[in-house]
Amino acid sequence: MRFSGFRLVAEALRGHSGWKPLWRDPAPQPAYDVVIVGGGHGMATAYYLAKTFGQARIAVLDKGWVGGGNIGRNTTIIRSNYLLPGNEPFYELSMTLWEGLEQELNFNAMVSQRGVLNLCHTDGQRDSFRRRGNAMRLAGADAKLLEADEVRAMAPFLNFDNARFPIKGGLLQGRGGTARHDAVAWGYARGADVAGVDIIQNCEVTGFDIDNGRVTGVQTTRGPIRANTVGVAVAGNSGRVMGLAGMRLPIESHVLQAFVTEGLKPAIPGVITYGAGHFYISQSDKGGLVFGGDIDGYNSYAQRGNLPTVEDVVEGGMALMPMIGRARLLRSWGGVMDMSMDGSPIIDATPVEGLYLNAGWCYGGFKATPASGYCFAHLLATGRPHEVAAAYRLDRFARGHVIDERGAGAQPNLH
Ligand SMILES: Cc1cc2nc3c(=O)[nH]c(=O)nc-3n(C[C@H](O)[C@H](O)[C@H](O)COP(=O)(O)OP(=O)(O)OC[C@H]3O[C@@H](n4cnc5c(N)ncnc54)[C@H](O)[C@@H]3O)c2cc1C
Numbered sequence: 001m002r003f004s005g006f007r008l009v010a011e012a013l014r015g016h017s018g019w020k021p022l023w024r025d026p027a028p029q030p031a032y033d034v035v036i037v038g039g040g041h042g043m044a045t046a047y048y049l050a051k052t053f054g055q056a057r058i059a060v061l062d063k064g065w066v067g068g069g070n071i072g073r074n075t076t077i078i079r080s081n082y083l084l085p086g087n088e089p090f091y092e093l094s095m096t097l098w099e100g101l102e103q104e105l106n107f108n109a110m111v112s113q114r115g116v117l118n119l120c121h122t123d124g125q126r127d128s129f130r131r132r133g134n135a136m137r138l139a140g141a142d143a144k145l146l147e148a149d150e151v152r153a154m155a156p157f158l159n160f161d162n163a164r165f166p167i168k169g170g171l172l173q174g175r176g177g178t179a180r181h182d183a184v185a186w187g188y189a190r191g192a193d194v195a196g197v198d199i200i201q202n203c204e205v206t207g208f209d210i211d212n213g214r215v216t217g218v219q220t221t222r223g224p225i226r227a228n229t230v231g232v233a234v235a236g237n238s239g240r241v242m243g244l245a246g247m248r249l250p251i252e253s254h255v256l257q258a259f260v261t262e263g264l265k266p267a268i269p270g271v272i273t274y275g276a277g278h279f280y281i282s283q284s285d286k287g288g289l290v291f292g293g294d295i296d297g298y299n300s301y302a303q304r305g306n307l308p309t310v311e312d313v314v315e316g317g318m319a320l321m322p323m324i325g326r327a328r329l330l331r332s333w334g335g336v337m338d339m340s341m342d343g344s345p346i347i348d349a350t351p352v353e354g355l356y357l358n359a360g361w362c363y364g365g366f367k368a369t370p371a372s373g374y375c376f377a378h379l380l381a382t383g384r385p386h387e388v389a390a391a392y393r394l395d396r397f398a399r400g401h402v403i404d405e406r407g408a409g410a411q412p413n414l415h
Contacts (some may be wrong), residue, residue, distance in 0.1 A: 003106055022186055023066075023193035028200050031226035033057040034380060035218055037205045037241065038233035039064075040071035041358055041365065043188040044373020045231060045380070050195035052374070053381035058197045059227075061220060063204035067185035070235050071366065073303075073335035075258045075292045077271050077280065078367040079116040079176035080141045083132045086391030086403040087344060088139040090371055093388050095141065095175060097370030107187030109179050110285060115270035116176030119151065119158070119320075121165040125275055129171040136173070144172045154269055157323050165276035165319065177270060178282050184369060208245045214353040215245075231356045231380050233372075236301065236336025238359035245352055250341045250397045251360055252412045254295040255334045257305035259313065261327040263287030272320075279316030281324075289327055291317060295337060295363075295413060305334040337362055343415030344403035347376050347385065348394040356380055357394060362415050 001007070001020055011018050034055060036042040039062035049055045062068070078098055080091035102109050120126045126145075133143035151170045152160060160167045189199055200222070207219035208230065217226035234241045236253040264287050273280040281291040293313035296305045310332065317324045340346065340360030345368065347358050358376045361368060375389035385392070391403055408414035 003108075022190040023199050026198045026200065028059065028061075028203060028220070028222050028225055029198065031217075032059045032198070033227070034059075034229045034231065035225055035227035036060045036231045036233065037218070038062060038069065038235065039066050039189070039199070039201070040069045040185065040233065040235060041361075041369055041372045041376065042231065042233040043185065043192055043199070044369050045233065045358070045376040046197045047188050047192040047195065048374045048377035049381060050192060050197050053377055055381055056196060059200055059225065060192065060197060061200050061203045061205055061218070061225075063202070063221075065201050066189045066199065067182040070335040070337070071185045071369065072182040073258065073333055074181050074366040075280065075282070075290050076178040076181050076284075076366065077116065077176070077282065078111070078179050079173055079271070080367070081116060081118065081132065081136055081143065081171065081173045081176065082405060083135045084403055084405050085139075087405055088135060088141065090375070090388040090392075091368065092139055092141045093374070094368050094371030097374065098179065099175075101184075101187070101370060105187040105191045107183065107190060109183045109187050111177070111179045112285075113175050113177040114282070115172055115174045116273070117146070117151070117154070117170045117172045117270060118273045119170045119275045120168050121276040122168065126169055133171050142173060142175050144174065146170045146172055155272060157267070158272070158321050159319065162319065181366060188369075188373070205241060206244070208352070208355065210245065210352055215355040229354050229356070229380055231358060231376060233358035233376065235338045235359070235361065235365070238338045238357070240301075242350070242357065245350070245355060247350060249359065252299055252339045253301055254298075254337050254339050254412060255300045255302060255305045256292065256295045256337045256363060257309055257313070257332055257334045258290065258292040259310075259332045260284065260288040260290050260330050262330050264289065264327060274316055274320040277316040277319060279313060279320055281317065281321075288330060289324065295339070297413065301336055303334050303336060305332070339412030339415065341397055341410040341412065342402035342404045343406055343408065345372070345392050346394050347372065347379060347389045347392040349379070349383070350394065362412070
């Protein structure tokens with residue numbers, strides 16, 4: 001069924017009785033060509049595998065439900081404002097895929113290019129933003145360095161004259177913005193289902209069948225499933241799941257929290273990030289201020305966070321825009337982040353033949369969903385990395401070729 005204005009009117013006239021579930025609920029088959037574990041980036045991967053790379057007999061297995069992982073828990077920010085050559089072309093590919101995603105999927109993912117503004121508070125920070133903006137433009141992305149009065153015209157409510165951290169300007173990516181996270185999960189699931197992918201929810205992978213160094217299938221809570229190729233994209237569970245195949249990853253699992261206030265009238269023009277602390281904010285179409293900050297300060301698999309981080313995040317908010325103190329907090333939630341040692345992801349083959357890994361997305365994997373799915377599908381279909389994801393090798397830590405975007409070293413809490 002194609003969605004359109006005409007379809008909406010037709011359904012309204014017949015009491016909305018013609019809408020169908022967005023995807024089937026099939027029982028797992030005994031064997032597939034490709035099994036993908038994880039229904040976030042994994043779903044996007046399955047979609048591109050079937051649609052673009054013409055593969056058949058694909059299943060996506062998720063231990064929970066479609067959209068229940070980080071893909072439906074994030075603060076919805078999409079952008080491609082990276083510095084390093086290993087990263088920028090990849091995120092720019094993602095941005096171009098976002099720009100055509102709703103037409104591609106025939107699904108309203110509420111992609112809204114309202115702009116992402118990174119604020120700077122010192123002259124040195126402005127210099128580094130200028131460098132990043134230049135790198136972005138060289139890679140074909142858009143970037144504009146703003147003076148303090150231009151920022152003031154856009155967002156007069158910010159605390160410009162803070163004695164410690166005055167706002168000196170900002171780097172604006174006008175094509176950045178937000179997308180409705182769960183609609184992205186549903187849109188890819190619907191597209192994958194139409195292309196013939198079996199989406200199997202409530203199906204946890206509990207082991208891998210490995211024969212002579214080659215994967216031959218997976219063990220699940222719904223029985224064994226044979227497969228020639230297995231792709232794993234399980235975010236904060238990466239260490240645990242790949243441990244089942246005997247691997248130890250350069251990844252730590254940490255909780256990241258997000259917050260939303262009661263609905264307010266339109267107040268914030270786009271996404272704004274605080275350069276003197278870790279705080280980022282936007283306003284949802286329903287009016288809630290959606291914001292977040294640092295990860296909690298210890299490793300965890302719990303999908304909920306702790307109060308000291310709540311205090312830290314709202315202090316960042318108060319320092320940046322004191323008016324936020326008048327808003328009432330409606331909800332908060334958490335997701336388990338796969339924090340890699342250099343802050344950059346892994347899209348690669350593993351030492352087990354036929355077993356592939358997509359992980360290490362840290363805070364930033366939502367914006368990567370389209371390109372991550374596309375490049376992982378390219379890898380699974382061809383056995384070769386896509387050129388924009390060529391730096392995301394699993395062995396780069398052993399080789400010393402890290403992609404340390406923030407220059408923070410091997411400290412996950414700083415990425
Ligand atoms: C609070 C918060 C805010 C964020 N804000 C942003 C943002 O603004 N912008 C941005 O770009 N990124 C953001 N991120 C990061 C982003 O959401 C993630 O990096 C991205 O969604 C990860 O995608 P994924 O597919 O790897 O993970 P997920 O969407 O979590 O998918 C992994 C799936 O694997 C399944 N799974 C796990 N173990 C198993 C198993 N054994 N068997 C079967 N299935 C299994 C899980 O159920 C889950 O559905 C944020 C994250 C959080 C938590």
